[in-house]
Amino acid sequence: xxxxxxKPLTLNFKKFKDKISKIKPNFETLKNKIxxxxxxxxxxxxxxxxxxxxxxxxxxxVIKEFRLLWTDKFNLLxxxxxxxxxxxxxxxxxxxxxxxxxxIPCMLISYDSNTFINPNNFTESKLDNYTxxxxxxxxxxxxxxxxxxxxxTEEIYAMEAARNALISGEIKVILSLPVDFTELLxxxxxxxxxxxxxxxxxQYIQQSLNSVYDSIKIFVNDNNLTPQFQLQGFExxxxxxxxxxxxxxxIVMALSFMVFGIALVLSILVIVQEKPIARLxxxxxxxxxxxxxxxxxxxxxxxxxxxxxVISGLSMGLxxxxxxxxxxxxxxxxxxxGLTMGVFISSQSKTxxxxxxxxxxxxxxxxxxxxIFIPIENMPLYLQVIAYILPLSHGDPLLRGIIQKGQxxxxxxxxxxxxxxxxxxxxxxxxxxxxxYEV
Amino acid sequence: MVDVNNLNVKFGExxxxxxxxxxxxxxxxxxxxxxxxxxKTTIVRVLTCQIEKKHWTGNVMxxxxxPEKKSNHSKILSNIGYVPQLELLNLYFExxxxxxxxxxTSTYGMNKKRAKETAEELFKILDIPRDTWKKRVxxxxxxxxxxxxxxxxxxxxxxxxxxxxxxxxxDASKRYDILSYLKKLNQKLNxxxxxxxxxxxxxxxxxxxxxxKDGRLLEFDTSQNLISSLPSEGLIARFTxxxxxEKLIAFIKKFPSIRRIIRVGNEAIEVLMENFEENLPKLIExxxxxxxxxxxxxxxxxxxxxxxxIRIQKEEEEESSLKEVKVIRK
Numbered sequence: 068x069x070x071x072x073x074k075p076l077t078l079n080f081k082k083f084k085d086k087i088s089k090i091k092p093n094f095e096t097l098k099n100k101i102x103x104x105x106x107x108x109x110x111x112x113x114x115x116x117x118x119x120x121x122x123x124x125x126x127x128x129v130i131k132e133f134r135l136l137w138t139d140k141f142n143l144l145x146x147x148x149x150x151x152x153x154x155x156x157x158x159x160x161x162x163x164x165x166x167x168x169x170x171i172p173c174m175l176i177s178y179d180s181n182t183f184i185n186p187n188n189f190t191e192s193k194l195d196n197y198t199x200x201x202x203x204x205x206x207x208x209x210x211x212x213x214x215x216x217x218x219x220t221e222e223i224y225a226m227e228a229a230r231n232a233l234i235s236g237e238i239k240v241i242l243s244l245p246v247d248f249t250e251l252l253x254x255x256x257x258x259x260x261x262x263x264x265x266x267x268x269x270q271y272i273q274q275s276l277n278s279v280y281d282s283i284k285i286f287v288n289d290n291n292l293t294p295q296f297q298l299q300g301f302e303x304x305x306x307x308x309x310x311x312x313x314x315x316x317x318i319v320m321a322l323s324f325m326v327f328g329i330a331l332v333l334s335i336l337v338i339v340q341e342k343p344i345a346r347l348x349x350x351x352x353x354x355x356x357x358x359x360x361x362x363x364x365x366x367x368x369x370x371x372x373x374x375x376x377v378i379s380g381l382s383m384g385l386x387x388x389x390x391x392x393x394x395x396x397x398x399x400x401x402x403x404x405g406l407t408m409g410v411f412i413s414s415q416s417k418t419x420x421x422x423x424x425x426x427x428x429x430x431x432x433x434x435x436x437x438x439i440f441i442p443i444e445n446m447p448l449y450l451q452v453i454a455y456i457l458p459l460s461h462g463d464p465l466l467r468g469i470i471q472k473g474q475x476x477x478x479x480x481x482x483x484x485x486x487x488x489x490x491x492x493x494x495x496x497x498x499x500x501x502x503x504y505e506v
Numbered sequence: 507m508v509d510v511n512n513l514n515v516k517f518g519e520x521x522x523x524x525x526x527x528x529x530x531x532x533x534x535x536x537x538x539x540x541x542x543x544x545x546k547t548t549i550v551r552v553l554t555c556q557i558e559k560k561h562w563t564g565n566v567m568x569x570x571x572x573p574e575k576k577s578n579h580s581k582i583l584s585n586i587g588y589v590p591q592l593e594l595l596n597l598y599f600e601x602x603x604x605x606x607x608x609x610x611t612s613t614y615g616m617n618k619k620r621a622k623e624t625a626e627e628l629f630k631i632l633d634i635p636r637d638t639w640k641k642r643v644x645x646x647x648x649x650x651x652x653x654x655x656x657x658x659x660x661x662x663x664x665x666x667x668x669x670x671x672x673x674x675x676x677d678a679s680k681r682y683d684i685l686s687y688l689k690k691l692n693q694k695l696n697x698x699x700x701x702x703x704x705x706x707x708x709x710x711x712x713x714x715x716x717x718x719k720d721g722r723l724l725e726f727d728t729s730q731n732l733i734s735s736l737p738s739e740g741l742i743a744r745f746t747x748x749x750x751x752e753k754l755i756a757f758i759k760k761f762p763s764i765r766r767i768i769r770v771g772n773e774a775i776e777v778l779m780e781n782f783e784e785n786l787p788k789l790i791e792x793x794x795x796x797x798x799x800x801x802x803x804x805x806x807x808x809x810x811x812x813x814x815x816i817r818i819q820k821e822e823e824e825e826s827s828l829k830e831v832k833v834i835r836k
Contacts, residue, residue: 124612
């Protein structure tokens with residue numbers, strides 16, 4: 068039977084000692100590691116002084132940007148003075164006060180008459196009961212201006228003459244009372260009034276219809292008529308008395324277009340037209356500092372522009388259902404998205420012409436797909452996607468929400484404007500960093 | 507001050523600078539000469555941190571720092587100045603000279619007062635009229651813009667100043683003014699200057715000249731040394747000959763001691779030969795004996811322009827003979 072050889076159990080102290088001694092230096096390194104993060108004040112002070120120089124450099128670059136802006140006074144005028152001027156113009160032209168509303172010129176033709184043979188054996192026509200009361204109502208209405216009244220039974224070319232007046236622009240509306248106008252009203256049936264409108268200019272259609280409606284209201288009241296049906300409307304988000312409805316509804320569109328468009332047009336050339344950037348890059352100034360100084364400058368211009376817009380809007384009777392702060396931030400964000408888009412265009416354009424063409428394309432697409440002219444929901448899906456990416460389609464509902472409905476700024480539209488602006492800032496920094504400059 | 511060793515620059519497959527080496531000391535004016543595509547601008551772009559390291563190899567030191575490391579770029583750019591060929595790239599035309607100065611000095615962290623003092627000093631040296639200091643740059647004359655551009659390049663008192671074609675686009679009469687201003691600045695400020703140029707007259711103010719061709723450094727020495735390296739230490743005989751043509755030149759070339767004939771006009775040639783003083787009478791005799799009508803004759807020392815022409819010609823001849831050898835071998 069084989070015996071298992073037992074190895075004598077001896078302790079190798081030497082080896083053990085070696086192992087321990089090997090561990091020792093580890094303690095040393097650990098000690099070193101712990102002692103390493105000693106505060107290096109010199110380094111900190113150097114870093115702080117570097118930061119100071121960088122901040123100073125950026126500040127000087129900002130001053131340079133302002134000086135460059137000041138040399139192009141027309142551009143500055145465009146950015147700061149024109150937008151509030153437009154608001155003032157809107158305020159002066161878009162009012163609801165009746166005295167200030169121009170009445171709609173019209174012609175009235177009545178076919179509602181009795182024709183009979185008079186004792187002298189001549190054919191004679193006599194206007195029916197309700198024709199002249201309606202003529203009176205039209206005359207009473209401040210929204211209509213009766214240019215001429217025709218008794219169609221006697222003047223057979225009345226409609227032709229009225230149509231010619233409509234073509235020439237002398238009148239905007241032809242009102243026509245049908246043959247059975249009086250009979251229908253007397254029998255308690257709805258009396259029809261034919262209305263021919265000049266639809267060549269879309270803005271007159273609603274105004275013309277309102278004017279006709281006004282004359283009917285007067286006619287019904289004056290003659291104690293009971294209308295066959297009653298239209299009962301409930302209006303939400305109405306503008307309080309004393310504020311102009313027209314001005315307040317149109318200012319929303321104007322504000323978003325102006326803030327976005329002017330920020331865009333101001334910034335599209337900031338990089339592409341500054342030739343000495345190539346030479347500046349042969350100094351210690353960094354590309355990021357150059358671009359940051361541009362953003363700071365144009366953001367300050369934007370703040371001034373938005374402030375003036377808000378002031379001019381308020382002075383012209385802008386009603387804000389929400390808060391003034393929200394409106395200011397919203398306008399700033401719309402402008403900032405235009406600014407970032409402009410800098411983005413400028414950073415990747417090789418020439419001024421290219422930047423201008425890109426501006427035109429971007430601005431037109433942004434306006435057309437903003438949802439102001441065509442509801443976004445009615446667009447094909449691919450256009451809807453593009454529309455929702457573009458800032459202007461978020462700017463308009465954001466402003467409407469704040470101004471007309473009293474909504475808070477916080478919501479999807481604001482977040483999207485913020486996101487798209489941040490993305491464009493990042494992209495413009497990346498492009499500018501990679502842009503090739505050679506002197 | 508500037509040390510370049512075995513610099514090679516490649517853009518993809520294109521090898522634009524081949525093994526260039528040279529050293530420049532403090533206060534020297536160096537002229538980089540060469541026809542277009544010689545690699546002058548590329549070398550300067552490496553020295554001014556404009557070309558990424560992936561495109562070049564070799565040891566390059568500018569003011570004791572290597573442009574190889576990105577962390578050195580800011581320091582190098584603080585130590586150097588650059589005057590581009592076009593003022594449009596260097597100056598804000600809409601602003602006045604003093605504001606231009608402020609824009610650039612702020613990038614170096616200079617304070618306003620010091621910047622103003624330095625600018626005034628430089629403007630005086632460069633004769634920039636005081637009445638233009640507060641006017642828009644666009645209203646200044648071409649020469650004034652050029653000088654302002656030079657002042658801005660020197661505003662932070664750099665150790666090295668690079669000038670790209672400083673005399674291009676300047677009237678012939680003003681060219682020498684620009685060169686003398688540069689010399690004056692160099693003497694006053696002891697700034698090392700690199701002049702990239704096609705204008706061979708610039709060699710007049712250069713302590714050393716570098717001749718480049720197809721990315722290769724052919725020569726780097728003083729212009730006097732280069733001229734002296736020509737046969738008979740650069741002595742040249744200039745002949746005006748009636749009815750001069752290529753056949754006639756080829757015939758004169760057969761004279762044994764002639765090293766090179768350069769046609770310098772419709773009826774003029776310049777001749778370089780060995781043992782000039784001894785062989786010149788013999789050459790005249792040779793021409794007269796062979797019914798060549800010499801209308802005039804003069805002797806002179808070759809200019810740098812002539813040296814440059816001869817050196818480039820020689821290089822081209824060597825290149826074409828090398829090509830011929832290659833074709834024969836094939």
